[in-house]
Amino acid sequence: MKLQCEVEVINRMLPTYGMRNRGKGARAVLSIGRHLDKITKLNSIYLMICTLKDKAGSKYKLKENIEQFFTRFVEDGKATVRLKEPAVDVCLSKADANNLKTFLSAARLAHRGSDTDALPLSALTAARSRDVEKPKSKMAITSKKDYPLTSNFPYSLDQLQVSYCKLSRVDMRMLTLKKLRKLDLSNNHIKKLPATIGDLTCLAELILHNNHLESFSVALCLSTLQKSLQHLDLSQNRLHGLPAQFCNLRELVHLKLDDNQLVRLPFRIGRLSKLRFLSAARNQLPYLPSEFRKLSLDSLDLFGNPFTQPNPLDHTIQLKFPLTLLEMAARATVNHRIPYGPHLIPAHLCHDLEVAKTCDCGKACLNYFIQTSVNMNLHHVSHTVVLVDNMGGTEAPVQCHFCSLTCYSVFLDKCLQRSTR
Template identity: 80%
Template sequence: MKLQCDVEVVNRMLPTFGMKSRGKGTRAVLSIGKHLDKSSQRSNIYMMICTAKDRAGSKYKLKDNIEKFFTWFVEEGKATVRLKEPAVDICLSKADANSLKNFLSAARLADQGSDTSSFPLSTLTPVRARDVEHPKKKLTIVSKKDYPLTSNFPYSLEQLQVSYCKLSRVDMRMLSLKALRKLDLSNNHIKKLPATIGDLSCLSELILYNNHLEAFSEALCLSTLQRTLQHLDLSQNRLESLPAQFCQLRELVNLKLDDNKLVCLPFHIGRLSKLRFLSAAHNHLAVLPSAFRKLCLENLDLFGNPFIQPNPLDHTMQLTFPLPLQEIASRAVANLRIPYGPHLIPAHLCRDLEVAKTCDCGRVCISFYIKTAVSMNLHQVSHTVVLVDDMGGTDAPVQQHFCSLSCYSEYLDTSLQRGIR
């Protein structure tokens, strides 16, 4: 039974002599195993602590020698074992939570004198220098021959880059790296992302540039990435669309979607209130969603998209007279901001309300409206704009919805007057 973590052995007699402990752990390997006691010529179970300065290790008897376990923060990889003799506290930190629990269970059994066959014992021998090195936080692999096949990734990694390794899927061993903040899997052959990427609760940067991705799942959008993900690079893939739930990733600051096959951007893209850098060049975008107006960007690049030339007279009418009762009721719920949910109304009505459109007049329409495209200068939403086309333009078409004929007519009259002027 072994455990790698930071350890500080605190002598409880220090305050008596007016001294303080360092308050800082040292990287160590802890082992639990049998050792022959020379004085009694009996084998007892000991805990051995090996550090870089003491690779031979210091041994502490366990049977009937543990006064107390402090495990309030064991889920954070921290615990303390208080020994009777010598009077020391063994403070453990930066340990894998599951490994720490198993180690403490073994120490408890050894203290109670339980049958040692119930848990694995280690040989109490000096450790290798690399076993007590400071935990590795960054690893870069850019060649298939360097990819680890027989060994695990260091559990302490905060940044991991695995590029040019021809990976067709995400290695599940990466998804156990709970401290990971940046994951770079660019320049591989990955076709699908596992939903368990969302279990990386510290992940703020995910780079998937130049892969074979065809979808970004709803499960990822609804995972803990909602609270952590700030930088997402999906450029040079095969994406045709993004789910409506994509806009739940509200911590996004930098989003790269270049060189895909996107025919539209997410309907609620305006909800990404922290987004400052957006790049979606060389896609198949013909028009931008109406919520695009709500963005507040520092840099925007939409070059190389086949945007249509907006014409206010070119419209799609999806209206009936009179409006169906369901549409009237749904509009009332949205306009009056009445709380709703699947516990109150059918789930399909909730989904309809989630994609409600806002008319020029400020009121909401759901499934019945008039739709057209209007021209918008992209400087209205971004400080810096990369030219939309080779002609030097910075205008792009944005969808506009109207809840009634009168609102549409008023818009046409205003547009006509501007044209005359």
């Protein structure tokens, strides 16, 4: 039975001699196994600690030799085993919590001398160098010949780059790396992302630049990425659109969507309140969604999109008099923030409420509205703006929705007043 972690062995007698402990842990492999006692000539159970400097290991007898276990922080991978002879404290840290609990249970049984036959024990042997070396936290693979086919990725990785390897799908072995904070799969041939990427609870940066992605799944937008993902690079892919649920990724700070085939941005993009850097250059955007005006960015790049020149009088009227009962009930639900969910109303109605439009008056409209577009100076939402076109423009059309003819008339009056000044 073995455990990999950091260990500090503290001699409790040193202070009586006016000496201090080193106070620093070292990467080690702890083993519980049988060893021939030179005095009794019997096989006894020992705890062996092997480090890079001492691969042969130091052995400590366990039977009736543990004074106390300190396990208050065992969920954090920390514990201390106090031995009677010699008078040392074995301080463990940076261990896997489940493995640590199992290891301590085995040590407790060995101390009592009971049920030891049931323990998976073997003879104690010296540790290998790779077992006691500091865990690898970063790995970069930039050619197909270096890609590991028979060995797993180190479990301790928090940054992994796999580029130029012609991957057509995400290797499921990557998705077992629970400590992963940055995953760079740029310059491959990936067409689809597995929903299990959402199980990487620590993932803060996902780079998928220059792949063959055609969609970004709703499942990823509803996963734990909502709470962790801060940097997302989807540039140079084949995306035509992003789901409405994309705006659930509210921790996003950096978003790159350049060189795709996007014909629209997420309708609720204004919900990305932490977004500071947005680039969606060289797409097929004819206009921006109405909630774009709610963003507060440091940098914005929309160069090379075929934005249409807006005309407030060029509008689409989709109204019905009187409004349907469904439309009135839905508007009231959104306007008064009435709680709803699939346990209360049909799921398709929940989706309709999620994508409700917001009128200039601040009220909601769903299926019945008047739609037009107006020019907006992008400096209103961003400190730095890359020119929209080669003519030096920093304006782009933004969609507007109106819940009634009254609201639309008020809007036209404002436009007329501005044009006559």
